Amino acid sequence: MENEVYILWNYQFVLALTFAMEEINKTPALLHNLTLGFDICNVQDGLPTAFKSPFICFFGNYTVPNYSCIRGSKSIGALTGPSVISSAQIGPLLDLYKFPQLTIGPYDQALNDHRKFPALYQMASKDTSIATAMVSLLVYFRWNWVGLFNFLDENGLWILPLLKEEMDKSRVCVAFELAIQSYGLSFESMALYNQINKCSWESPLRRRSLRRGSFHVLLTFSHRHPDVSGFTDFVKAVNPSKYPEDYFLARLWFLSFNCSHSESDSVTWQNCPRDASLDWLPGHIFDMTMSGESYNIYNAVYAVAQALHEMLLHQTEVQTLENRKETVPSPAQLHTFLKNTQFQNPAGDLVILDDKRKLEADYDIVNTWNIPQGLDLKVKIGQFSPLALHDHQLSLSEDLVEWPIETTEPVLSVCSESCGPGFRKSLQEGKAACCFDCTPCTENEMANGTDMEQCVKCPGHQYANTQRNQCLLRAASFLAYGEPLGMAVACMALGLSTLTAAVLGVFLKHHNTPIVKANNQALSYILLLSLIFCFLCPLLFIGRPNTVTCILQQTTFGVVFTVAVSAVLAKTVTVVLAFKVTTPGRRMRWLLVSGAPNFIIPICTLIQVTLCGIWLGTSPPFIDTDTHSEHGHLIFLCNKGSLTAFYCVLGYLGSLALASFTVAFLARNLPDAFNEAKFLTFSMLVFCSVWLTFLPVYHSAKGKVMVAVEVFSILASSIGLLGCIFFPKCYIILIRPDKNCVHGFRDRKYPGQFKPS
Template sequence: MPALTPVASSRQGSHLPRTSSEMLSCVTCMKPSLLKDGDLIVGGFFPLYVFHHFPDLYEFPIKPKALTKLYFDRLQPKSYQYLLAFIFAIEEVNRTPHLLTNVSLGFDLYNTIHSEWKTLESTLTWLSAVGKAIPNYTCVRKSKSVAVITGNTGATSAQIGTLLELYKFPQADCETLQGCPANASLEDLPVHVFDMSMSEGSYHIYNAVYAVAHTLHEMLLQRVEVQPVWNGDGLTMYPWQLNSFLKNIKFDNSVGDEVNLDQERVSRKDYDILNYWNFPQGLHLQVKVGKFSPRAPHGHRLSISEEMIEWNVEFKEIPHSVCSESCGPGFRKTHQEGQAACCFDCTPCPEHEISNETDVEQCVRCLDDQYPNPARDRCLPKVVVFLAYEDPLGAALAGVALGFSVLTALVLVVFVKHRNTPLVKANNRNLSYTLLASLCLCFLCSLLFLGRPNTATCILQQTTFAIMFTVAVSTILAKTITVVLAFKATAPGKRMRQWLVSGAPNSVIPICSLLQVMLCGIWLGTCPPFIDTDTHAEPQQLLVLCNKGSATLFYLVLGYLGSLALGSFSVAFLARSLPDTFNEAKYLTFSMLVFCSVWVTFIPVYHSTKGKVMVAVEVFSILASSAGLLGCIFAPKCYILLVRPNRNVLQGIK
């Protein structure tokens, strides 16, 4: 092949450069490129020359022998191998009958000095095609250049690629080209200059040329089907057309190794980890010491036999790839601001989140029916809880409810037994019977809130509670109205007396109760209560409870009950000072005050609690308000009936 010869290698005596800038100009004035024509041209940028700075060379006079040493050290043997591999691959493609048939590949080689501005200058020179670096200009209307191979260093590839990306030139970066020979060594490739076997870098360049050739071959096959390939004076091919083909190309090279540029497929391959054994000195034997398998489970993808590794003098263990220790399960990586990507802090996973892998960026939230364990490396199922009868709190509430219901039934028995006494008659015994029966049912309805909820209990809980309490409060309102009418209708012939005699106050109970039944019917018909779970009340518990369905209708029913209670309290308060031995208006007033106080306190306490305690608060409010009505209204009467029967006489009433 033609040699790249320094043009200034024979300078003598007075023609020697006198300054370092003159020396650099001598290096850069060498022939910049090597061109071989073809139907399609592949560009190549390789760092062929290196410029060494020797302090003694800048002393004058410079010796000719030293200058000669400077010039001959410029050509790097490894870069020369890259050049030979590139040209060999081009010529081998041209000799292959089944690849790019009737189409010849040429090359345009450029030297890239280790200097940013010289590398960019060579790239612009190649683009302009006039031997000068002219930005945004090319002297040829239809360029034959279709792709660029940017050497074997990532720095050169990044620098040239940034510029060529503007012109949509496909770039084959030989440093990152995936070729992974699994069972064949690089020395098996029948390419020699190269008494020197092909190196790994040369092998990548060889594969890069073939990747471009196979891409062009695929494009030409597709173009033959839709339009003529030849157009006028030559083959027309635009560099940007290669991009979509190149990134998906896959082929087997001449030694049977698969070359795959599809990153998704490459990422699923297994990789051998090799160690260079250099004993005896210069052996450079590659020994497999491990394996990386992306398809293996996490934590088992990398396997290394440390006993097989031959360490250098300075190292005795596997070097760390990061500057921070790995974050174990239960932690996530938090990158430090202004630091490298490999530097990070390990932050515990937030509440309700876990991480069960190493070095995760984000923790994973547990499902609603699960909670993190203390180490926050796995999710555990939440314990299903509800206000059960076996629970101490549930058992206590159930005992209180049953106890008060039995007590209310006993009071009812006492009143029935003494139904003909003046005290029972004076306080409208029928209303007293109705109130005691409704209070007994109020105590018992609290049992619907205990135990595991089901569809029936969820529907009966709120509706039974609302209707029973409406009956109780409306009965108190009827009793209060009866007391007022009794004192206002003392004169014969007054209309109020007719209302009292006809039992009109008793109609308050069915009217008020019917309105509440209608509200409950609307509630059940539109958005009835249903079984629900609360996953946020307790971190380790899954609370099963009855969802009220429509919160608006729930508070509307509760508000209607409160209005009745407020009305009863107001009427009883006005009649509290009426004189009579058996006037119960003051007891009704106090009972309604207790009732209203309980339910006014219930609302903020109910919303400030969570879990099964919330259910317990509602049960306690039902029991407390019912017990308040029972005690305030009937305790004084039972005291007279049972302890002081001498006061239960007609003379006492008069």
């Protein structure tokens, strides 16, 4: 039965040949007064008698070289195929007698050798785009782990490198490669099964389906061609009474339409359905649509007719009317015209026989349905057009594909599962590019697609979410007045500066008291004023930074604190000079009398201003952002610019504080009721302790915490100066005014030494 079905499929070739012949013979503008006909010869591949049938067909049963015993008709050319093997076998015989050979099978590189087959013309379009078409289909279904089955012939060897090249471009990997010796699939199915198992690309369920033969999805590429008008109606009208000489058609009719025999075993047509037609047959047995090979036959007949028409016109031009009557067209003469034949067939398609000028083929993608079992219905599911734009070459109706049993989804054919969003592909060492691991994106990187090669780093103002598949906008963050920390700092700064101003007011009000006079009023006022600005410095660190505040933060801090510490140093030097060089006649008495300690403040301040000027001139502070300290936040802060300059400013402050501490420590035990050397010593000890603690904490802090550390260090060191130096004096002035008396202190501490005048 399978052989019968195969013959029925091939019988359409006969009908296409007949249809083309009748259509041409009815066309008055083509081959005027000349009728085309045909003979059919059956050729069996590979048999020793392969030459016998065509030889008899062309020259009769008894032949003598260069003589034909067939009278009344003469063949002008031969249509061979669809088998490439039979076309190749008959080719040398036909070339020997200069018969043009037109093959109707698929385009084959082996038949393209004009040295071996100079008289052969392939009707099929070139398959130069078949590799691109196949890989496009693989990419569409995301099949990147595939097996290759290749015939060991010239055509297979030609297409294999092209196919592998296209697969490499699209990153489709070869799981295994199996060479087939002949066009018949005679290799054992177990070899295929073992190859698939080696690649481990399917589940046990699907391997069982493979054993049952239900796993495969048959998708084939066939040359796309336009519909030939009238062919279907022609096939519907075919019946044995129309072509009584066609024995096969009569046999087909009797077997297909239940025609019975009479008692005398003679065929009675009356027993057949009167309106029987070939379109009654199931589609998987006989297809009413013209196949690709039938379309090649149709074009081949028209090509011969066109070439023959051109040849006759040419003969009319060069010969006299009397000579032309005796001229019979020969096959050898037809070659010259066939080589240059180019025409548009009735279906509107351009037909070119020259291999160098042939157009690339458009492909129909056909899925063979096998439900119910054995139906083998061919359904067009898409097409591939190589001349279309790159993204529009392949069009597919995926819902028409018949997938294997127990699934309605496309089958998987991958070495590794796809990496989803948030992951990148990491190639496995020593394996194909299609085999990879999925590695999560690192912090602040994201992958929002599938199978991404690399993760994408989020811009500075964005951050990656926890799934690492999206970049989100960072929230702006800085030490703001509205947040608790900023509010606390602002309140402390304003409160302490107000308190310092109040202390200054107390000193101004009691400027005539001994305790105020005894400690150099001018230096005390300068120190208190500088401390007010020291307490106000943290306000420059609060709020969104800008260029002005970034520059003022460090320079103002450095200069103001230099004034405060140099004032402490001047007070300390004044105390020492008051006790060490106040004896009349001493050489250094003039230092105290002339007010030399007061020059310490401008000199020290000038040095600090110079350092700050160099800092601003070389690498000034600028606005910077921190994206690492707080997840999802973009912290705005001031970059110090030159850290060297910053530490020079701090180092200079530290050296002044150390000098003040040293001098005050040496003068701590000098006898005087109002000697403040002890308080100055302790204030410098607090100041140095704060800034020595600041350095390691500042280096370990990040973001807003780093700003807060510097702010609290400024406040703490300022509180140390204010509290240690001025709070004891305010206590005496406001709480114990009885102690604010020179005579009382002198008489009690040094009796008999001072007497009233």
